[in-house]
Amino acid sequence: MNTLNYRVVIFAFAFLFGVVFSIPSLTQCDENTTKGGGSSCGKKITLGLDLQGGLHMLLSVKSDVAVSSKVKSMGTSIKYNLDKEEIIFDALKIDDNIITFEVLDKDDLPKVVKILSEEFKEVAVKQNGMNFSLELTDELIASTKQNAINQAVDTIRNRLNMFGLAEPTVAKQGKDKILVEVPGIKTEADENRIRKLIAKSAHLQMMAVDEARAARVDMMSDGEARKYGDVILRDVADNRTKYLLYAIPILDGSMLTDAKVGYGKNNNQPQINFTLNGQGAKIFGDFTAKSVGKRMAVVLDNQVYTAPNIVQRIGGGHVQITGAFTPQEAHDIAIALRSGALLAPVQVESQRSIGPSLGEDNINASIIALVIGFLSVVVFMVLYYGMAGVISNVALVANLFLILAVMSLFQATLTLPGMAGIVLTVGMSVDANVIINERIRELLHEGNSITKSIEQGYNNAFTAIWDANITTLIAAVVLFAYGTGPIKGFSLTISIGILASMLTAILGTHGIYQWLLPKIDKKRLGFWFGIKTDKEVK
Amino acid sequence: MEVFKGQKTIDFMGNAKKVASLSIALVTISIILLFTRGLNYGIDFAGGTIIQVKYETTAPIEKVRDIVSQNPKYKGATVTSFGSDSEIVIRTKQASKSVKGGAKIEVREMLKDTGKFEIRRVDMVGPAVGDELREKGLMAMLLSIIGIIIYLSFRFEWRFAIASVVALIHDVTIAMGSLALFQIDVNLPILAAILTILGYSLNDTVIVFDRIRDGIRTIKSPEMSDVINESVTKTLSRTTLTSLTTFFVVLTLYLFGGEIINGFSFTLLVGVVVGTYSSIFVASPVLMWLKFSVLEFRAREAAKLKREKEKEKMRAMYEQGTM
Numbered sequence: 001m002n003t004l005n006y007r008v009v010i011f012a013f014a015f016l017f018g019v020v021f022s023i024p025s026l027t028q029c030d031e032n033t034t035k036g037g038g039s040s041c042g043k044k045i046t047l048g049l050d051l052q053g054g055l056h057m058l059l060s061v062k063s064d065v066a067v068s069s070k071v072k073s074m075g076t077s078i079k080y081n082l083d084k085e086e087i088i089f090d091a092l093k094i095d096d097n098i099i100t101f102e103v104l105d106k107d108d109l110p111k112v113v114k115i116l117s118e119e120f121k122e123v124a125v126k127q128n129g130m131n132f133s134l135e136l137t138d139e140l141i142a143s144t145k146q147n148a149i150n151q152a153v154d155t156i157r158n159r160l161n162m163f164g165l166a167e168p169t170v171a172k173q174g175k176d177k178i179l180v181e182v183p184g185i186k187t188e189a190d191e192n193r194i195r196k197l198i199a200k201s202a203h204l205q206m207m208a209v210d211e212a213r214a215a216r217v218d219m220m221s222d223g224e225a226r227k228y229g230d231v232i233l234r235d236v237a238d239n240r241t242k243y244l245l246y247a248i249p250i251l252d253g254s255m256l257t258d259a260k261v262g263y264g265k266n267n268n269q270p271q272i273n274f275t276l277n278g279q280g281a282k283i284f285g286d287f288t289a290k291s292v293g294k295r296m297a298v299v300l301d302n303q304v305y306t307a308p309n310i311v312q313r314i315g316g317g318h319v320q321i322t323g324a325f326t327p328q329e330a331h332d333i334a335i336a337l338r339s340g341a342l343l344a345p346v347q348v349e350s351q352r353s354i355g356p357s358l359g360e361d362n363i364n365a366s367i368i369a370l371v372i373g374f375l376s377v378v379v380f381m382v383l384y385y386g387m388a389g390v391i392s393n394v395a396l397v398a399n400l401f402l403i404l405a406v407m408s409l410f411q412a413t414l415t416l417p418g419m420a421g422i423v424l425t426v427g428m429s430v431d432a433n434v435i436i437n438e439r440i441r442e443l444l445h446e447g448n449s450i451t452k453s454i455e456q457g458y459n460n461a462f463t464a465i466w467d468a469n470i471t472t473l474i475a476a477v478v479l480f481a482y483g484t485g486p487i488k489g490f491s492l493t494i495s496i497g498i499l500a501s502m503l504t505a506i507l508g509t510h511g512i513y514q515w516l517l518p519k520i521d522k523k524r525l526g527f528w529f530g531i532k533t534d535k536e537v538k
Numbered sequence: 539m540e541v542f543k544g545q546k547t548i549d550f551m552g553n554a555k556k557v558a559s560l561s562i563a564l565v566t567i568s569i570i571l572l573f574t575r576g577l578n579y580g581i582d583f584a585g586g587t588i589i590q591v592k593y594e595t596t597a598p599i600e601k602v603r604d605i606v607s608q609n610p611k612y613k614g615a616t617v618t619s620f621g622s623d624s625e626i627v628i629r630t631k632q633a634s635k636s637v638k639g640g641a642k643i644e645v646r647e648m649l650k651d652t653g654k655f656e657i658r659r660v661d662m663v664g665p666a667v668g669d670e671l672r673e674k675g676l677m678a679m680l681l682s683i684i685g686i687i688i689y690l691s692f693r694f695e696w697r698f699a700i701a702s703v704v705a706l707i708h709d710v711t712i713a714m715g716s717l718a719l720f721q722i723d724v725n726l727p728i729l730a731a732i733l734t735i736l737g738y739s740l741n742d743t744v745i746v747f748d749r750i751r752d753g754i755r756t757i758k759s760p761e762m763s764d765v766i767n768e769s770v771t772k773t774l775s776r777t778t779l780t781s782l783t784t785f786f787v788v789l790t791l792y793l794f795g796g797e798i799i800n801g802f803s804f805t806l807l808v809g810v811v812v813g814t815y816s817s818i819f820v821a822s823p824v825l826m827w828l829k830f831s832v833l834e835f836r837a838r839e840a841a842k843l844k845r846e847k848e849k850e851k852m853r854a855m856y857e858q859g860t861m
């Protein structure tokens with residue numbers, strides 16, 4: 001009889017596969033240390049945040065804000081277009097996302113209608129004599145909101161990548177949520193910097209000071225300012241200093257092409273130098289030429305950084321923000337400006353922040369539990385079943401390697417519940433072998449030959465193991481589909497474990513028995529199967 | 539080594555009614571507990587914030603409680619020790635939506651005079667997220683039960699499916715009752731544990747049922763109770779061994795797995811015990827009480843076999859060209 005059967009060959013390949021592909025995960029080889037890229041390293045399991053420490057946040061986007069700022073930038077654009085055509089208008093205001101203005105000269109009306117129909121196609125325009133009102137359509141509102149979310153995902157990803165941490169994850173989750181995972185944060189200070197970087201709107205605006213009413217700013221309420229189409233903003237360094245600015249900005253950060261940290265010539269203070277694109281530079285040049293002697297404020301996230309007097313026309317589109325910041329802050333603001341503004345602010349829906357030392361404790365605790373549990377099962381199987389137990393243990397080890405290998409190939413994340421899933425799979429894999437071994441023993445007790453006992457035993461045990469595994473697999477797959485975060489990790493390891501255990505515990509051990517069959521001594525059933533029987537075995 | 543050798547058939551079903559009253563009592567108590575004491579939803583489901591703080595020396599827990607209670611933002615917050623003397627956990631229903639820091643910065647500021655410490659973990663869940671999770675969790679459980687009923691009806695018979703689901707509900711109810719009794723924080727890992735119990739309970743029941751299905755074909759007696767008794771006795775060795783090994787694995791998780799996984803492993807410990815018990819004393823008697831008829835089943839099987847044989851005969855005839 002040829003003892004090298006197909007089962008044992010498949011099993012050997014599976015074992016080899018398991019060992020080879022789980023090596024990168026077991027050694028946790030680092031792509032940064034192995035020079036020449038990741039190809040030498042191979043795919044590996046990443047440790048979950050609960051095991052290596054880090055920051056996990058589920059963010060939501062206040063997309064309403066994106067809509068109102070879209071309206072605002074439309075206001076800017078209307079002002080720019082009307083000014084360009086030298087149309088005289090008044091009372092340009094935004095209220096409840098509706099832009100209104102009045103044209104003063106009747107002869108300009110056809111020009112205004114033409115501009116509105118050419119430049120603002122997606123907007124519902126209402127005309128009432130000399131008064132115009134513009135409102136966003138529902139589709140435009142929906143697409144603006146969606147755009148704000150997608151843009152937030154890209155922007156946050158860019159910022160985290162520029163910050164230079166290993167493997168941050170930024171992904172859209174569901175319709176309107178953003179999942180941010182930053183592993184490997186070492187200190188609380190770093191965590192705070194990253195949080196600030198994510199949260200920063202980086203909304204840059206150049207705003208003109210309303211010089212006509214500026215003197216009265218300290219006595220003015222926000223409501224009164226709004227009536228004039230103005231807004232009151234405070235100085236970043238000195239909270240008490242207020243500025244009265246035209247609410248519709250001259251230009252905003254969308255026209256920015258680059259931002260870098262530089263140092264002032266006189267005081268060596270960190271400052272941020274940024275460059276405007278062609279259109280921005282032109283608007284900026286035109287405005288400064290027209291406004292010599294007036295003040296212009298550089299506003300970042302609704303705080304005034306500087307508000308210098310315009311001495312002469314500024315061409316070329318190079319602008320600086322000075323202010324009292326540390327080099328680190330300047331660096332982070334420059335990153336935020338370069339990656340673009342968030343169209344809408346984000347807020348946290350849920351978060352998990354785990355210190356690196358806790359992650360280490362978690363790993364140690366679960367590894368200790370895993371090892372103790374594993375060893376006690378292995379020892380028990382050998383004591384109770386003899387060689388049959390050893391064969392089961394080989395399958396068990398193969399099973400573990402296979403789980404690790406498949407998870408590595410999927411580049412799955414191993415979390416604490418995932419570890420628990422592995423422990424449970426160990427239990428189920430042992431169960432399959434217990435069922436098989438019990439069935440074989442029964443048949444041996446009935447006086448069947450060893451060959452028949454093994455073959456019949458596997459046959460009898462098969463339906464039980466199959467049905468039990470499939471039902472559990474159904475539950476695991478449903479969980480994977482419906483679960484989030486830790487539940488997903490858990491059901492993934494269980495599913496992989498069940499499939500692997502069918503391969504190792506059913507097919508693999510069967511193959512090993514068939515392979516060893518000629519060596520099994522019917523007089524030493526105690527050694528081979530851990531039993532004594534009074535009946536003569538054929 | 540062999541423990542269960544040449545076991546005489548045990549009359550499990552003879553005492554089924556007595557044992558059933560125990561099951562009914564346990565389930566009733568669990569339901570009462572769930573309604574009166576209720577589940578202690580952790581932040582994953584209820585929303586709120588957990589801050590885990592580790593001191594370099596013994597944690598000044600009284601002092602921390604004092605400071606926390608004076609802060610209006612932390613109204614109703616609880617401070618408990620966690621695992622060791624040096625670690626504490628602050629739990630509050632508040633959830634700060636600020637990305638910039640929220641609880642971590644607040645707590646650092648609030649406790650700055652209490653000694654040297656490290657903030658090891660901050661978990662925050664907004665209320666909306668919790669609701670969504672609870673809905674999804676329930677949905678997952680319902681769907682998997684439906685999937686399992688369909689599969690088991692197909693592989694066994696509808697009565698087997700019903701009986702296994704009765705056992706399943708029995709197990710999950712008791713496990714949840716014990717969560718209510720000990721007021722364990724119900725978080726995502728606990729949900730995972732409940733779902734594992736679901737899997738384990740089924741696994742165990744299916745294996746016993748498989749033996750019963752086997753027994754229906756091979757055991758001479760037409761009485762369902764005899765078939766069950768003999769089949770359950772035959773699986774007793776496997777049931778005990780597997781439950782014990784699983785129990786020990788879970789016990790090591792409970793003892794050595796660390797504080798975070800404690801609730802998870804506790805739930806599993808209960809589940810393993812109840813799941814094993816229910817396969818024998820809940821699922822099997824329910825099958826009997828649903829009036830499963832051995833004779834009918836055999837007749838159906840025989841008819842099926844006959845049909846198949848006839849089909850084969852026809853095919854053979856067809857292949858030979860006689861038709």
